[in-house]
Amino acid sequence: xxxxxxxxxxxxxxxxxxxxxxxxxxxxxxxxxxxxxxxxxxxxxxxxxxxxxxxxxxxxxxxxxxxxxxxxxxxxxxxxxxxxxxxxxxxxxxxxxxxxxxxxxxxxxxxxxxxxxxxxxxxxxxxxxxxxxxxxxxxxxxxxxxxxxxxxxxxxxxxxxxxxxxxxxxxxxxxxxxxxxxxxxxxxxxxxxxxxxxxxxxxxxxxxxxxxxxxxxxxxxx
Numbered sequence: 012x013x014x015x016x017x018x019x020x021x022x023x024x025x026x027x028x029x030x031x032x033x034x035x036x037x038x039x040x041x042x043x044x045x046x047x048x049x050x051x052x053x054x055x056x057x058x059x060x061x062x063x064x065x066x067x068x069x070x071x072x073x074x075x076x077x078x079x080x081x082x083x084x085x086x087x088x089x090x091x092x093x094x095x096x097x098x099x100x101x102x103x104x105x106x107x108x109x110x111x112x113x114x115x116x117x118x119x120x121x122x123x124x125x126x127x128x129x130x131x132x133x134x135x136x137x138x139x140x141x142x143x144x145x146x147x148x149x150x151x152x153x154x155x156x157x158x159x160x161x162x163x164x165x166x167x168x169x170x171x172x173x174x175x176x177x178x179x180x181x182x183x184x185x186x187x188x189x190x191x192x193x194x195x196x197x198x199x200x201x202x203x204x205x206x207x208x209x210x211x212x213x214x215x216x217x218x219x220x221x222x223x224x225x226x227x228x229x230x231x232x233x
Contacts, residue, residue: 012172013081014094014097014098015064015065015066018064018098018102018105019064019105019109021111021112021114021115022105022109022110022111022112023117024108024109025109026041029041029058029108032104032107032108040058040060041057042055042057042058043055044056045100046071047100048093050071051070051072052068052070052071053068053069053071054067054068054096054097054100055067055068055069056100064101066097066100068080068093077093079093080093080094080097114142115142115174118174118210118211119176119210122176122210122216122219122220122223125216126146126220129224130146130227132147134146134158135147142159143158143160145157145158147230148227148231151230151232153229153230153232154230155178155179155227155229156176156223156226157177157178157200158174158176159174159175159177159198160172160175161175161198163209165198166196166207167195173210173211174211175195175198175207175209175210176208176219177197177198177199177206177208178205178206178208178225178226179229179230180205180222180225181225182203182204185204185205188206189206193208193213193214194207195207195209208222
């Protein structure tokens with residue numbers, strides 16, 4: 012993850028706060044600039060209509076983009092100062108113009124809301140790594156859903172981080188679903204009774220929620 016992705020990874024942009032904060036809207040993109048270090052550098056931040064944040068730093072002495080702050084091996088005092096100014100500005104935008112989420116993926120957060128509405132349950136985070144959350148039946152204490160953030164290479168031939176959902180379904184249904192996009196053999200769970208679904212909008216919220224409801228029925232059994 013780059014600096015912007017790390018800072019905003021579990022945040023949702025509150026677009027109605029951007030203009031009061033100081034952003035200017037141009038062609039469905041919100042933009043703001045700030046001079047730093049005695050006006051020798053300028054930070055530009057853009058937020059797109061889908062909530063993606065991108066920042067740049069320009070060296071005003073040479074009128075060109077400055078990149079060293081993104082190179083982790085660059086640890087000198089000056090580059091560290093530039094990097095910290097950038098991080099502080101982004102964190103201030105995060106604090107004033109976003110709201111927090113339990114997870115990274117927009118689809119994951121939509122499903123968490125649907126689960127709360129349907130079962131009145133909230134995710135539990137039993138491990139120190141708060142990227143993984145479970146939903147359990149309050150009566151039987153059995154899990155009916157597990158959400159994790161992992162690299163796709165753990166369960167497929169692709170790469171790149173993604174949030175996944177593990178749920179319990181009928182064994183015959185699992186075999187049929189595994190022939191369709193978005194479904195994979197259960198990662199880190201019993202592969203006969205559980206299945207993994209990628210939460211990247213390959214499948215609709217409605218389809219996934221129907222699977223979650225089925226998984227919930229299995230958690231009712233003691």
